[in-house]
Amino acid sequence: MSNRLSDATSPYLLQHAENPVEWWPWGEEAFTEARRRDVPVLISVGYAACHWCHVMAHESFEDAETARLMNALFVNVKVDREERPDVDAVYMEATQAMTGQGGWPMTVFATPDGAPFYCGTYFPRDHFRRLLEGVATAWRDQRGELTDQGQRVVDALGGPRTLRSAPPPTAERLDAAVRALVREYDHANGGFGTEPKFPPSMLLSFLTAQHERTLPLQGGDGPAPAGRMAWGTALAMARGGMYDQLGGGFARYSVDRAWVVPHFEKMLYDNALLVRAYARMARRPLVPGEEGPAESADRAFMSRIAQETADWMVRDLRTPEGGFASSLDADSEGEEGTYYVWTPERLREALGPDDAGFAARVFGVTEEGTFERGTSVLQLREPPADTARYERVRQALLNVRGEREAPARDDKVVASWNGLAVSGLAEAGALLDRPDLVAAARSAADLLLDLHVRDGRLVRVSRDGRAGPGTGVLEDYANVAEGLLVLHGVTGRAAYVHEAGRLLETVLDRFGDGDGGFYDTADDAERLFSRPQDPTDNVTPSGRSAAASALLAYAALTGSERHRAAAEGALALVPVLAEKAPRFAGWGLAVGEALLSGPRAVAVVGEPGDPAAEELVRTALRSAPLGTVLSRGDGREDGGVPLLRGRAPIRGRATAYVCEGFTCKLPVTSPEELAEQLTRS
Incomplete structure (x- = not known):
């Protein structure tokens, strides 16, 4: 048995290095081996903080009998989606096309040439074993049908894409996007749509910008819809269980509509984007004119959340080299959420009866529980009147929680997400008079330039000061470039502008699609069965939106018409996306507001x-x-x-x-x- 993951830089791959499965890392060697053995390839894609990835690993990949079947019947390839977003993107598109849904872990059966013919996500062990045997039997007896199915998928997804575009977004189009968002807004709980609810970080930035642009046009004393949705969502998230009321930082998403119970993993990209969004909302009153006590308190709360989240990033995610780790796991002690939840009894043990009663009221801890088995996720039901007591109790609970087994950390440094962190920390640090946050942003930027840039090209990941195998994709170049430009604005270091310019030159030379848009991978990157080109903003800005933002900023600093024209071309798809699904065009809409302002x-x-x-x-x-x-x-x-x-x-x-x-x-x-x-x- 040979498991080839022990030298990986990815913590996710290293989690599987001791499995009885004979895993291969992604690479041509695995497909060559599949051709030699004349067996299909099983591609398993996940990431280190993924709860259901852990479940499938424990049930199946650590099970000797399941591993025996996998090893006998397939060449097994393990992929970290965060390290290889290009591989994840093409197989996720195939999974969604075949099944109508996607997610992680993603399980793909492919020919030795990489063509997917059967896809799924999480499978319980018994189901997975039957699937392994069924696919192997079909490969032996019905191979022609499987290879034809794989070729049909490749033909359907690998052909040229036609993306209908329009002129860059106008004020009328941006205002129409707000009206569309009003129809999807949850007026009772904040946020958009139903459960599960993800933090709409990029929409918060867009709605804040649109609200401020239209302030002179607004009548009456109350906030217009954009401001009302932005502030309502931001306050609800920060007061709910989505936000870590003790240590700061937001969880990846809420499983319910009211932001009470989170999926407990905490991602760098979410928090980097939210630091920036909350700092921006703390800038000025929601309603023009004289600011009342309640609104002043809300702005102070926004500032507090921005700073606590930034402090959490620096305290819990910063690596010894000065970058930022990717995530904290959802699980500890073998269960999801154990690190974060409380019972009334645990409060009494930590605080004594009087302060425990105070904490239970403030944080909503009940005997019935808000999570499971009588345990509660901490929420901030209402701002406490006795702030000194609140801070003392909060610190005491944080100290007690620090004695628990902490969730594991995925400490690989992803270029794109560190670029987002540089932007968020630099802007928040300067805005909120926190020079220590600017210094942290500068350390991360310098690490990216020192370790991740090779001969003018970006390496996507590093770990422990060692660059990983994945080459940079469009979002890496764009988000790092924007981070450098923001950092220049608050530090005055001109070198950051020039380094950003070099990265953006690669964007223009290597990623363009010839029609004003961009591919997600460079023209000299590894060839997959399709070249990914996703224009939608999901949990992070799409590469296309991020490129538009960085190109527009660089054009404003340098006067380059070439960069401005490229930014406008990239934004030309935003009105089309905003018309159909504005929730998935948040960063493009925010950049559209920037374009509109000059x-x-x-x-x-x-x-x-x-x-x-x-x-x-x-x-x-x-x-x-x-x-x-x-x-x-x-x-x-x-x-x-x-x-x-x-x-x-x-x-x-x-x-x-x-x-x-x-x-x-x-x-x-x-x-x-x-x-x-x-x-x-």
């Missing part, structure tokens, strides 16, 4: 560390339309950044220049003047 660009020049310059940066972040591009310089050298060229401090004072298309307003030196320029229509 985007504006603000150059702040002043000595490094000058408090007046830093206050101008914060004012720009607070007051400018979302999507505004920021550049920071010392006023002496422009570092090769065109937006900084010729910008100098006025009378030795830190100065801000508000520009659009390199036409600038009069320079200003006070935060009040800058805010007025940025908010004036």
Whole structure:
């Protein structure tokens, strides 16, 4: 028996390195072996934090008899979907086409040439054994039918794609998307649709931007629909069990409509996007005019959630090399959620009777339980009046929880998700006056540039300071480039702009589809049976939307018409998606708002560390339309950044220049003047 996963960089693959299954990593060697043995290939795709992946592993892949069948009848290939999103994408499309649904673990039976002929997801052990024997029998007795089925799938999914596009989104189209979202909004609980509910992080950014753009047009005293949906959803998620009330950070999704019971895995990408969204919502009042106490408290709450989530990322996901790990598992002690749930008895043991009663009321812990077996997920039913007692109790519970067996961490560093973390931490750190968060963003960016960039090309993953096998896909290039551009805006380091430009040059040269859009893989990447090209924003921005965002920002900083035209071409599909399924176009819609605003660009020049310059940066972040591009310089050298060229401090004072298309307003030196320029229509 030979299991070939022991040298993998993927923690998911390493979880299976001791299985009795003779696993192969993805690669031509596995398919060559299948051709030599004349057997099908069984491709099993999952990821380290996946609960049902663990269940199938325990039931089947660790079972000697099941492994014996797999080894005798198939060549077995294990794939980490986070390390090889291209492999996951093409086989997931096949799975959805064959079964009408998808998910992980994904189980695919394919010919030795990689053509899928039978697909599914999780199978219980007895069902899985029968399936193994049935597929092997069909391969022996009905091979022609199976290979024909596989070829039909390849022909159907591997042909050229026709994606109907339209002009870039207009104000009317963006406003129509909001009206469509109103029809899907859960007015009772926040969020969109029914259970399970995923955090709509990108829609929060779009709705916030649309609300702020239309504020001057709104009548009455209450918030318009976009603002109401954004704030209602953000507050409901953060007060529910989706949010870790003790340690910060959001779970991957809620299994119910009311955000009470989460699926407990915690992903870097969710939290990176939500840090940015909550920090942005904390910027200014929801309703224009004088801010009331309740709204002020809600804004302070948004700021708190942004900072606690960022602190969780830095505390629990940061790697020794300065990057951010991918996720925390849902399971510990062999069960889902054990680390996070409480009972009244456990509260009493941790706090004593008086504080336990207080905690039970505040966090909604009952004898019946909100999770299972009398256990409760902590929620924040209402903001406590005694904040000092609340913080003391919260810290005490966090300390007690720290003695439990913690969920496992998938500590591979994914370039794309670290790019999202750089953007979120840099923007939130500057906006909320948290220089430590900016420093964490800078460390992650430097790791990406030092370890993940090879000869101008990106490596998707690394672990323990060692680069992994997967090459970068479109989302890696785009999200890393955007992170570098945001980081330049708050640190003034010009090198980040130039590095972003090199990555975006690869995007334009290697990923274009010839029709204004982009493929998800480069033209020189490994050839699969189809070349993935998914334009929808799901739990992360699609590669296409992420590319549009980074290209648009780079164009605003440099004046490059080539990059702006490419951004507009990438956005041309957004109106079509928004018309049919606006929930799956959130980042594209947010970038559409940035395009509609210009985007504006603000150059702040002043000595490094000058408090007046830093206050101008914060004012720009607070007051400018979302999507505004920021550049920071010392006023002496422009570092090769065109937006900084010729910008100098006025009378030795830190100065801000508000520009659009390199036409600038009069320079200003006070935060009040800058805010007025940025908010004036």
